[in-house]
Amino acid sequence: MNIKNFQTFFDCGLSKVRAGTFNIDNNNETFYAESEFFTDQSNLELKIQKIITSLEKDSNEYIDNISLMIDSSKMLSVGISLSKKLDGYKLKQANIQFLVQEAKQQISKYYDLHNIVHIIINNYKIDGVDYSYLPEEIKCDFVSLDIFFICLPTDLVFYLKNIFSKSNIFINQIICSSYAKSINYKDYLNLTGHVSFIDVGFNKTSIISYFNEKIISFNVLPIGGSHITKDISKILDIDLEQAEKIKLTFDNNQEILSDKNISIEMLRKIIFARTEEILELCVKSVESNLFTLAQSKMVLMGEGSKTMENQHKEKFIFFNDVEFLDETLEDICKSGLNFEIGPNKQEVVVVPKKQIKQGFFEKLFHLFK
Numbered sequence: 001m002n003i004k005n006f007q008t009f010f011d012c013g014l015s016k017v018r019a020g021t022f023n024i025d026n027n028n029e030t031f032y033a034e035s036e037f038f039t040d041q042s043n044l045e046l047k048i049q050k051i052i053t054s055l056e057k058d059s060n061e062y063i064d065n066i067s068l069m070i071d072s073s074k075m076l077s078v079g080i081s082l083s084k085k086l087d088g089y090k091l092k093q094a095n096i097q098f099l100v101q102e103a104k105q106q107i108s109k110y111y112d113l114h115n116i117v118h119i120i121i122n123n124y125k126i127d128g129v130d131y132s133y134l135p136e137e138i139k140c141d142f143v144s145l146d147i148f149f150i151c152l153p154t155d156l157v158f159y160l161k162n163i164f165s166k167s168n169i170f171i172n173q174i175i176c177s178s179y180a181k182s183i184n185y186k187d188y189l190n191l192t193g194h195v196s197f198i199d200v201g202f203n204k205t206s207i208i209s210y211f212n213e214k215i216i217s218f219n220v221l222p223i224g225g226s227h228i229t230k231d232i233s234k235i236l237d238i239d240l241e242q243a244e245k246i247k248l249t250f251d252n253n254q255e256i257l258s259d260k261n262i263s264i265e266m267l268r269k270i271i272f273a274r275t276e277e278i279l280e281l282c283v284k285s286v287e288s289n290l291f292t293l294a295q296s297k298m299v300l301m302g303e304g305s306k307t308m309e310n311q312h313k314e315k316f317i318f319f320n321d322v323e324f325l326d327e328t329l330e331d332i333c334k335s336g337l338n339f340e341i342g343p344n345k346q347e348v349v350v351v352p353k354k355q356i357k358q359g360f361f362e363k364l365f366h367l368f369k
Contacts, residue, residue, distance in 0.1 A: 006061050009336035010048070011069040011177055012160055015039065015202040015226070015244075015303065017047050020333025021055045021063070024341075031058040032329050039226075039240050045163045052167055065170045068160060069177040069336045073204035074153045076114060077218035078107055079122075083144035090139050091126065100348055103147045114151035117174045119348035122146040122214050132213060133346070148215055150176050175336055178206040179218065181301060183344070184335035185325060186210060194296040196286045198279075200304030202226045205278055207285045209296070213346070219285045221278070225304025228274045235270055236262055247271065301325040 008021040016035055023029035033054040035047040052063055082099045100119060107116060123146040124131040126138060152174065161171055182197035196209040205221040225247075233243035246267065286296055300322060325331075 006059055006063075007337060007340070008055065008063050008066045009069060009333050010051075010066050010164075011332050011336065012044075012048070013071070013177075013202055013303070014041070017044070017051060018329050018332055019051045019055060019066075020330065020337070021059050021061075022333075022337050023059070029059075030330075031055055032333060033058075034329050037241070037244055039244075045166065048163055049167060052169070063169060065172050066164065067173045067175060067336055067340060068164070068171045069175045069180060069332075070152060070156065070160065071177045071199070071201055071204060071206065072153055072156050073220060073222040073224075074156075075176065075206075075220055076111070076151050078111065078149045078151065079146065080106065080149070081144055081146050083125075083142065085142055086140050088139055088141055090137065091134075091143055093134070095143065096121075096124075096134060096145065099143075099145050100147060103145070103149075107149050107151070111151055113154055115154050115157045115174070116149055117152050117176055118148075118150035118179060120148040120150070120215060120346050121348065122148050122346065148218075150179055150218060152176065173340065175339060177332070177335075178302070179208060180339040181327075181332065181335040182208045182210075182299075183342075184331075184338045185299060185301065187338075187342075189299075189323075191297065191299075195299065196282075196296055197299045197301060198282050198305070200224055200278065200300065200302040202304065205282060205302075205304070207282050209286060217285075221281050221285070223278055223281070225302075227278075228271055228304070231270050231274050232267070236267075296321075298322040299325060301327055303327075 005025050006021045006023050009019060011018040015037055018032070018034040020030060020032045033051045035051065038047070056063055080103045082103050084095060084099055086095065100121070104116060104119065121134075124134055125144045125146075126135070127140045127142055157174060164171055178197070178199035178201070181199065185191075185197065186195060191210075192212050194209070194211055196207055199206045199208070201224045203222070203224045203226050205224050207217070207219045207221070209216040209218075229240055229243045229247055232238070232247055233240050236243070236246075238246075246262070282298075286298075298321065301324075305324065
Protein backbone atom coordinates (compact mmCIF):
# COMPACT_ATOMS: atom_id res chain seq x y z
CA MET A 1 0.00 0.00 0.00
CA ASN A 2 1.08 3.61 -0.51
CA ILE A 3 2.69 5.45 2.39
CA LYS A 4 0.40 8.26 3.47
CA ASN A 5 -0.11 10.35 6.53
CA PHE A 6 -3.51 9.35 7.80
CA GLN A 7 -4.93 9.94 11.27
CA THR A 8 -7.81 7.69 12.28
CA PHE A 9 -10.47 8.35 14.92
CA PHE A 10 -12.90 5.79 16.31
CA ASP A 11 -15.97 6.88 18.26
CA CYS A 12 -17.15 3.76 20.09
CA GLY A 13 -20.63 4.14 21.55
CA LEU A 14 -22.93 1.59 23.11
CA SER A 15 -25.31 1.61 20.15
CA LYS A 16 -23.12 2.59 17.20
CA VAL A 17 -19.45 2.70 16.17
CA ARG A 18 -18.23 5.51 13.93
CA ALA A 19 -14.81 6.16 12.44
CA GLY A 20 -13.01 8.55 10.15
CA THR A 21 -9.52 8.55 8.69
CA PHE A 22 -7.95 11.84 7.55
CA ASN A 23 -4.98 12.50 5.30
CA ILE A 24 -3.47 15.51 7.09
CA ASP A 25 -1.59 16.49 3.92
CA ASN A 26 -4.72 16.44 1.77
CA ASN A 27 -7.99 17.77 3.19
CA ASN A 28 -9.93 16.26 0.29
CA GLU A 29 -8.84 12.74 1.17
CA THR A 30 -11.01 11.68 4.09
CA PHE A 31 -13.00 8.49 4.55
CA TYR A 32 -15.76 7.54 6.98
CA ALA A 33 -17.56 4.38 8.07
CA GLU A 34 -20.08 3.47 10.74
CA SER A 35 -21.92 0.44 12.03
CA GLU A 36 -25.66 -0.09 12.08
CA PHE A 37 -27.58 0.58 15.30
CA PHE A 38 -27.13 -2.23 17.81
CA THR A 39 -28.08 -3.12 21.39
CA ASP A 40 -26.01 -6.30 21.69
CA GLN A 41 -22.34 -5.65 22.55
CA SER A 42 -21.26 -9.25 22.00
CA ASN A 43 -20.39 -8.60 18.33
CA LEU A 44 -18.57 -5.30 18.94
CA GLU A 45 -15.21 -6.71 17.90
CA LEU A 46 -16.63 -7.88 14.57
CA LYS A 47 -18.26 -4.49 13.93
CA ILE A 48 -15.00 -2.68 14.64
CA GLN A 49 -13.03 -5.04 12.38
CA LYS A 50 -15.53 -4.46 9.56
CA ILE A 51 -15.02 -0.70 9.83
CA ILE A 52 -11.23 -1.10 9.91
CA THR A 53 -11.34 -3.18 6.73
CA SER A 54 -13.56 -0.61 5.02
CA LEU A 55 -11.30 2.34 5.91
CA GLU A 56 -8.14 0.48 4.91
CA LYS A 57 -9.65 -0.35 1.55
CA ASP A 58 -10.79 3.25 0.94
CA SER A 59 -7.55 4.89 2.08
CA ASN A 60 -5.24 2.21 0.63
CA GLU A 61 -3.32 2.23 3.91
CA TYR A 62 -3.08 -0.17 6.82
CA ILE A 63 -4.34 1.20 10.13
CA ASP A 64 -1.92 0.47 12.95
CA ASN A 65 -2.79 3.26 15.37
CA ILE A 66 -5.87 5.30 16.21
CA SER A 67 -7.29 7.89 18.59
CA LEU A 68 -10.23 6.47 20.52
CA MET A 69 -13.27 8.58 21.41
CA ILE A 70 -15.49 7.14 24.16
CA ASP A 71 -18.05 8.17 26.77
CA SER A 72 -19.53 6.29 29.70
CA SER A 73 -22.33 6.68 32.21
CA LYS A 74 -19.62 6.02 34.83
CA MET A 75 -17.16 8.70 33.70
CA LEU A 76 -16.53 11.46 36.21
CA SER A 77 -14.93 14.86 36.61
CA VAL A 78 -12.89 16.04 39.58
CA GLY A 79 -11.61 19.52 40.41
CA ILE A 80 -8.57 20.11 42.59
CA SER A 81 -6.51 23.16 43.63
CA LEU A 82 -2.83 23.00 44.61
CA SER A 83 -0.31 25.72 45.45
CA LYS A 84 3.43 26.29 45.77
CA LYS A 85 5.63 29.00 47.32
CA LEU A 86 8.31 30.43 45.04
CA ASP A 87 9.70 33.26 47.23
CA GLY A 88 10.22 35.70 44.37
CA TYR A 89 11.81 33.27 41.91
CA LYS A 90 10.81 33.13 38.23
CA LEU A 91 7.83 30.88 37.58
CA LYS A 92 8.86 27.99 35.32
CA GLN A 93 7.01 25.25 33.50
CA ALA A 94 8.75 22.80 35.81
CA ASN A 95 6.87 24.35 38.75
CA ILE A 96 3.57 23.83 36.94
CA GLN A 97 4.51 20.29 35.97
CA PHE A 98 5.30 19.50 39.61
CA LEU A 99 1.85 20.67 40.77
CA VAL A 100 0.07 18.83 37.96
CA GLN A 101 1.96 15.63 38.72
CA GLU A 102 1.08 15.93 42.42
CA ALA A 103 -2.61 16.48 41.58
CA LYS A 104 -2.55 13.54 39.15
CA GLN A 105 -1.14 11.26 41.85
CA GLN A 106 -3.91 12.26 44.24
CA ILE A 107 -6.64 11.60 41.67
CA SER A 108 -5.11 8.23 40.76
CA LYS A 109 -4.94 7.28 44.44
CA TYR A 110 -8.53 8.11 45.35
CA TYR A 111 -10.17 7.17 42.03
CA ASP A 112 -8.24 3.99 41.30
CA LEU A 113 -11.04 2.46 39.20
CA HIS A 114 -10.78 5.28 36.66
CA ASN A 115 -8.24 6.37 34.04
CA ILE A 116 -7.40 10.05 33.71
CA VAL A 117 -8.01 11.05 30.08
CA HIS A 118 -8.04 14.85 30.29
CA ILE A 119 -6.19 17.26 32.56
CA ILE A 120 -7.31 20.87 32.17
CA ILE A 121 -5.74 23.83 33.95
CA ASN A 122 -8.67 26.16 34.46
CA ASN A 123 -6.86 28.95 36.28
CA TYR A 124 -3.42 30.15 37.33
CA LYS A 125 -3.49 32.35 40.45
CA ILE A 126 -0.16 34.14 40.73
CA ASP A 127 0.29 36.38 43.78
CA GLY A 128 -3.49 36.74 43.97
CA VAL A 129 -3.99 37.59 40.28
CA ASP A 130 -5.93 35.18 38.03
CA TYR A 131 -4.58 34.17 34.61
CA SER A 132 -6.23 31.98 31.99
CA TYR A 133 -2.86 30.87 30.60
CA LEU A 134 0.64 30.64 32.01
CA PRO A 135 2.32 34.04 31.59
CA GLU A 136 5.90 34.19 30.38
CA GLU A 137 8.82 35.59 32.34
CA ILE A 138 7.07 36.35 35.62
CA LYS A 139 8.51 36.29 39.13
CA CYS A 140 6.22 35.59 42.07
CA ASP A 141 6.00 34.55 45.69
CA PHE A 142 3.04 32.20 45.40
CA VAL A 143 1.28 30.25 42.64
CA SER A 144 -1.82 28.05 42.74
CA LEU A 145 -3.56 26.03 40.03
CA ASP A 146 -7.20 25.07 39.59
CA ILE A 147 -7.03 21.74 37.75
CA PHE A 148 -9.95 19.85 36.22
CA PHE A 149 -9.74 16.10 35.54
CA ILE A 150 -12.01 14.02 33.30
CA CYS A 151 -11.79 10.29 33.97
CA LEU A 152 -13.17 7.16 32.30
CA PRO A 153 -13.68 3.71 33.87
CA THR A 154 -10.51 1.61 33.73
CA ASP A 155 -12.39 -1.56 32.79
CA LEU A 156 -13.98 0.12 29.75
CA VAL A 157 -10.62 1.47 28.58
CA PHE A 158 -8.98 -1.95 29.01
CA TYR A 159 -11.86 -3.70 27.21
CA LEU A 160 -11.60 -1.48 24.13
CA LYS A 161 -7.80 -1.53 24.09
CA ASN A 162 -7.95 -5.31 24.08
CA ILE A 163 -10.32 -5.35 21.10
CA PHE A 164 -8.07 -3.10 19.00
CA SER A 165 -4.90 -4.92 20.06
CA LYS A 166 -6.32 -8.10 18.50
CA SER A 167 -6.19 -6.22 15.19
CA ASN A 168 -2.63 -5.06 15.98
CA ILE A 169 -3.82 -1.49 16.43
CA PHE A 170 -2.24 0.77 19.05
CA ILE A 171 -4.34 3.48 20.73
CA ASN A 172 -2.39 6.75 20.69
CA GLN A 173 -4.83 8.81 22.68
CA ILE A 174 -8.12 8.34 24.48
CA ILE A 175 -10.53 11.25 24.17
CA CYS A 176 -13.78 11.87 26.02
CA SER A 177 -16.16 12.13 23.08
CA SER A 178 -18.69 14.57 24.54
CA TYR A 179 -15.91 16.86 25.81
CA ALA A 180 -14.18 16.97 22.40
CA LYS A 181 -17.47 17.59 20.61
CA SER A 182 -18.42 20.43 22.97
CA ILE A 183 -15.10 22.20 22.33
CA ASN A 184 -15.43 21.74 18.57
CA TYR A 185 -18.99 23.05 18.40
CA LYS A 186 -18.31 25.92 20.82
CA ASP A 187 -15.50 27.12 18.58
CA TYR A 188 -17.42 26.50 15.34
CA LEU A 189 -20.52 28.36 16.60
CA ASN A 190 -18.34 31.06 18.20
CA LEU A 191 -20.18 30.77 21.52
CA THR A 192 -19.14 32.88 24.50
CA GLY A 193 -20.49 33.56 27.97
CA HIS A 194 -22.37 30.82 29.79
CA VAL A 195 -23.07 27.87 27.50
CA SER A 196 -23.98 24.28 28.34
CA PHE A 197 -23.72 21.33 25.97
CA ILE A 198 -26.17 18.50 26.64
CA ASP A 199 -25.02 15.31 24.92
CA VAL A 200 -27.78 12.70 25.05
CA GLY A 201 -26.22 9.32 24.41
CA PHE A 202 -27.56 5.78 24.49
CA ASN A 203 -27.40 5.20 28.24
CA LYS A 204 -26.10 8.49 29.60
CA THR A 205 -26.52 12.24 29.27
CA SER A 206 -23.52 14.48 29.85
CA ILE A 207 -23.82 18.18 30.68
CA ILE A 208 -20.70 20.25 30.03
CA SER A 209 -20.86 23.91 31.05
CA TYR A 210 -18.45 26.68 30.09
CA PHE A 211 -17.96 30.31 30.85
CA ASN A 212 -16.07 31.67 27.86
CA GLU A 213 -12.95 29.46 27.61
CA LYS A 214 -13.20 27.99 31.11
CA ILE A 215 -14.94 24.67 31.76
CA ILE A 216 -17.18 25.10 34.81
CA SER A 217 -18.61 21.64 35.27
CA PHE A 218 -18.97 18.22 33.69
CA ASN A 219 -21.86 16.16 35.04
CA VAL A 220 -23.12 12.78 33.86
CA LEU A 221 -26.66 11.42 34.26
CA PRO A 222 -27.17 7.63 33.95
CA ILE A 223 -30.14 8.12 31.64
CA GLY A 224 -30.29 8.55 27.87
CA GLY A 225 -31.96 7.69 24.60
CA SER A 226 -32.12 3.99 25.40
CA HIS A 227 -34.58 4.72 28.20
CA ILE A 228 -36.96 6.28 25.68
CA THR A 229 -36.51 3.25 23.41
CA LYS A 230 -37.17 0.85 26.28
CA ASP A 231 -40.32 2.77 27.26
CA ILE A 232 -41.65 2.43 23.70
CA SER A 233 -40.68 -1.23 23.56
CA LYS A 234 -42.35 -2.08 26.84
CA ILE A 235 -45.58 -0.10 26.44
CA LEU A 236 -46.14 -1.04 22.79
CA ASP A 237 -44.83 -4.60 23.22
CA ILE A 238 -42.30 -4.48 20.38
CA ASP A 239 -38.58 -5.33 20.25
CA LEU A 240 -35.88 -2.74 20.90
CA GLU A 241 -34.72 -2.35 17.31
CA GLN A 242 -38.28 -1.67 16.14
CA ALA A 243 -38.77 0.75 19.03
CA GLU A 244 -35.57 2.63 18.13
CA LYS A 245 -36.60 2.94 14.48
CA ILE A 246 -40.05 4.21 15.43
CA LYS A 247 -38.55 6.67 17.94
CA LEU A 248 -36.32 8.27 15.30
CA THR A 249 -38.84 8.39 12.44
CA PHE A 250 -42.27 8.73 14.04
CA ASP A 251 -42.83 12.28 12.74
CA ASN A 252 -41.64 11.50 9.22
CA ASN A 253 -42.77 7.93 8.66
CA GLN A 254 -46.42 7.39 9.47
CA GLU A 255 -46.45 4.10 7.55
CA ILE A 256 -44.56 2.30 10.30
CA LEU A 257 -47.14 3.39 12.86
CA SER A 258 -50.05 2.42 10.61
CA ASP A 259 -48.57 -1.01 9.90
CA LYS A 260 -48.29 -1.72 13.60
CA ASN A 261 -51.56 0.01 14.53
CA ILE A 262 -49.79 2.45 16.86
CA SER A 263 -51.39 5.77 17.79
CA ILE A 264 -49.19 8.78 17.06
CA GLU A 265 -50.56 10.55 20.13
CA MET A 266 -49.74 7.61 22.38
CA LEU A 267 -46.21 7.49 20.96
CA ARG A 268 -45.70 11.21 21.50
CA LYS A 269 -46.80 10.93 25.11
CA ILE A 270 -44.33 8.11 25.74
CA ILE A 271 -41.45 9.98 24.11
CA PHE A 272 -42.11 13.40 25.59
CA ALA A 273 -42.67 12.10 29.13
CA ARG A 274 -39.19 10.59 29.29
CA THR A 275 -37.61 13.42 27.27
CA GLU A 276 -38.98 16.03 29.64
CA GLU A 277 -37.61 14.08 32.60
CA ILE A 278 -34.13 14.02 31.04
CA LEU A 279 -34.18 17.73 30.23
CA GLU A 280 -35.48 18.72 33.66
CA LEU A 281 -32.56 16.83 35.24
CA CYS A 282 -30.19 18.66 32.88
CA VAL A 283 -31.66 22.01 33.88
CA LYS A 284 -31.15 21.21 37.55
CA SER A 285 -27.55 20.30 36.82
CA VAL A 286 -26.93 23.60 35.04
CA GLU A 287 -28.63 25.64 37.77
CA SER A 288 -26.67 23.83 40.49
CA ASN A 289 -23.54 25.46 39.07
CA LEU A 290 -24.90 28.92 39.83
CA PHE A 291 -26.26 29.49 36.33
CA THR A 292 -29.81 30.57 35.68
CA LEU A 293 -31.57 29.68 32.45
CA ALA A 294 -31.74 33.36 31.57
CA GLN A 295 -27.93 33.47 31.65
CA SER A 296 -27.10 30.24 29.89
CA LYS A 297 -27.40 29.04 26.32
CA MET A 298 -28.19 25.34 25.85
CA VAL A 299 -26.91 23.22 22.96
CA LEU A 300 -28.41 19.74 22.58
CA MET A 301 -26.50 17.07 20.68
CA GLY A 302 -26.05 13.31 20.52
CA GLU A 303 -27.97 10.42 19.00
CA GLY A 304 -30.49 10.45 21.84
CA SER A 305 -31.43 14.08 21.22
CA LYS A 306 -32.95 13.37 17.80
CA THR A 307 -36.42 13.13 19.33
CA MET A 308 -36.00 16.73 20.54
CA GLU A 309 -35.80 18.43 17.18
CA ASN A 310 -36.78 22.04 16.66
CA GLN A 311 -40.39 21.29 15.78
CA HIS A 312 -40.90 20.09 19.38
CA LYS A 313 -38.94 22.90 21.04
CA GLU A 314 -42.07 24.65 22.31
CA LYS A 315 -42.95 21.60 24.42
CA PHE A 316 -39.95 22.23 26.64
CA ILE A 317 -40.90 25.64 27.97
CA PHE A 318 -38.26 25.77 30.70
CA PHE A 319 -35.52 26.49 28.18
CA ASN A 320 -34.63 30.11 27.51
CA ASP A 321 -32.14 29.77 24.67
CA VAL A 322 -31.66 26.33 23.13
CA GLU A 323 -30.11 25.11 19.92
CA PHE A 324 -30.38 21.60 18.49
CA LEU A 325 -27.39 20.15 16.62
CA ASP A 326 -28.11 17.47 14.06
CA GLU A 327 -24.73 15.76 14.25
CA THR A 328 -23.38 13.83 11.31
CA LEU A 329 -20.79 11.07 11.13
CA GLU A 330 -18.36 13.63 9.71
CA ASP A 331 -19.05 16.13 12.54
CA ILE A 332 -18.29 13.57 15.24
CA CYS A 333 -15.05 12.29 13.71
CA LYS A 334 -13.82 15.80 12.91
CA SER A 335 -14.39 16.78 16.53
CA GLY A 336 -11.72 14.28 17.48
CA LEU A 337 -9.36 15.50 14.76
CA ASN A 338 -9.85 19.17 15.65
CA PHE A 339 -9.36 18.42 19.33
CA GLU A 340 -6.05 16.69 18.66
CA ILE A 341 -4.55 19.15 16.21
CA GLY A 342 -6.18 22.37 17.42
CA PRO A 343 -4.68 24.86 19.88
CA ASN A 344 -5.85 24.16 23.43
CA LYS A 345 -3.49 25.87 25.84
CA GLN A 346 -5.45 24.77 28.91
CA GLU A 347 -5.12 21.05 28.19
CA VAL A 348 -2.22 19.05 29.60
CA VAL A 349 -1.37 16.22 27.21
CA VAL A 350 -0.77 13.07 29.22
CA VAL A 351 0.85 10.96 26.47
CA PRO A 352 3.23 12.52 23.93
CA LYS A 353 2.20 12.08 20.31
CA LYS A 354 5.67 10.99 19.15
CA GLN A 355 8.07 8.78 21.05
CA ILE A 356 11.30 10.78 21.30
CA LYS A 357 13.95 11.02 23.97
CA GLN A 358 12.65 13.25 26.74
CA GLY A 359 13.14 14.14 30.38
CA PHE A 360 11.09 12.66 33.20
CA PHE A 361 8.38 15.30 33.35
CA GLU A 362 8.20 15.70 29.58
CA LYS A 363 7.36 12.02 29.29
CA LEU A 364 4.32 12.68 31.45
CA PHE A 365 3.22 16.10 30.39
CA HIS A 366 3.30 18.32 27.33
CA LEU A 367 1.81 21.51 28.67
CA PHE A 368 0.85 23.01 25.34
CA LYS A 369 -0.37 21.47 22.11
